[in-house]
Amino acid sequence: MKALLVRKPYGEENVGISEVPDPVPQKDEIVVKVLYAGLNPIDINVVRNKTVYGLKPDPHIPGSEISGVAETSGKNIKKGDRVLLYPRWFDGTCKYCAGGKEYLCLNGGIFGVLTNGGYCEKISVPEKMLLKIPDGVNIEDAVSIPVGGLTALHALNRTAASSGQKLLVYGASGNTGLFATILGKYRGMEVFAVTTKEWVKKYGASSVYPHDKIPADLKADLVINSLGGDLFAESLDHVGLGGKIATFGVFNGANVQVNLAKIYTQELEIIGTTGGTVAEMKALIGLMQEQSIRLPTDKVFGIDHLKEAIQAYSGRTNGRILLRVQ
Structure with missing residues (x-):
């Protein structure tokens, strides 16, 4: 063959x-x-x-x-x-x-x-x-x-994503990101997409932002970041008090610097998820x-x-x- x-x-x-x-x-x-x-x-x-x-x-x-x-x-x-x-x-x-x-x-x-x-x-x-x-x-x-689909679904399940929560998806026009957008909307979440592709709105995103244009006051209950690198540290700024960030990819880099004080003073949860x-x-x-x-x-x-x-x-x-x- x-x-x-x-x-x-x-x-x-x-x-x-x-x-x-x-x-x-x-x-x-x-x-x-x-x-x-x-x-x-x-x-x-x-x-x-x-x-x-x-x-x-x-x-x-x-x-x-x-x-x-x-x-x-x-x-x-x-x-x-x-x-x-x-x-x-x-x-x-x-x-x-x-x-x-x-x-x-x-x-x-x-x-x-x-x-x-x-x-x-x-x-x-x-x-x-x-x-x-x-x-x-x-x-x-x-x-x-x-x-793409299974990884996104498992991340939502691992983080107990539920109706009424705010979901911020990095790489929302990518394989896992698009599924996270679709499935988050299906669960009744308000989905914010980090991408330059406006067509993602057709799949459930209420707003679309390039990563450097996310409103400073946008705080999500759950952030999904499959990219890693500098965007991971940046995305922590958009996790609300007591919120969660799910990570399952390092396409932009595996090594990041994070502010530990922000994590413990705001009781943030970083959740690794795979498959x-x-x-x-x-x-x-x-x-x-x-x-x-x-x-x-x-x-x-x-x-x-x-x-x-x-x-x-x-x-x-x-x-x-x-x-x-x-």
Whole structure:
């Protein structure tokens, strides 16, 4: 089968299409024909070998966010079903799996980082990592659920986000930011978007601000900041008394300086959040179907044009960048 491989010394200049063996399914695994794949910061960092998790094997097939069609059958997934991949390996036996936190599995990891990913024609994965895409959900929209959507939903759940609260979302036109905006509005929150893209208002934001134009008196119950870097320290200025800030990304940098006095005198909470559970992903799929949620797509590239896709990612203006595998 065809697969996109990145090789040492990594980077966009060292990716290319290669012929690799078809996957051989192990016990309880399903073979999936990959149709679409998302492009997220985690995938870009894999290509550049800059993940915080480490990377193997080498050469490496990136791709953590996958939708496709089952080519074999299992107990619940049948051949021909449209499916989404839950992007975390988990054994179901460690203390975190037993506690309902399979995304923290001691013996697991992120699909496409600690194992080869889905920028290829076929994958073989345990059936427990696959969820059906129901009728009424577009497969192009569905592919944004496993990383962008699940991460945002889990962050809202972890912070107990609720109706009537003010939510400030940094990077609101990005993958996770847009989902946080949509889901925050659905929960009855008043959503303020930090972005230069006015179209985000169509997805639930009441106001849109560039990061340097946020009103000084805007204080939120919850700030979601997936960017890190200097914008993280800046965003603390907009957390209200007793409020929370959720962090799950460092695309702008992992090291920041913060005013600890502000955190303890105002009783602010900094909450780290990552991934999400299979149950949360299933719930989000159901919500997408129930609410007929559609997502904007800016451009779709073939996997043989990953370099161009990454270039377009930083300059996108109207939604997601997707990869069409076949």
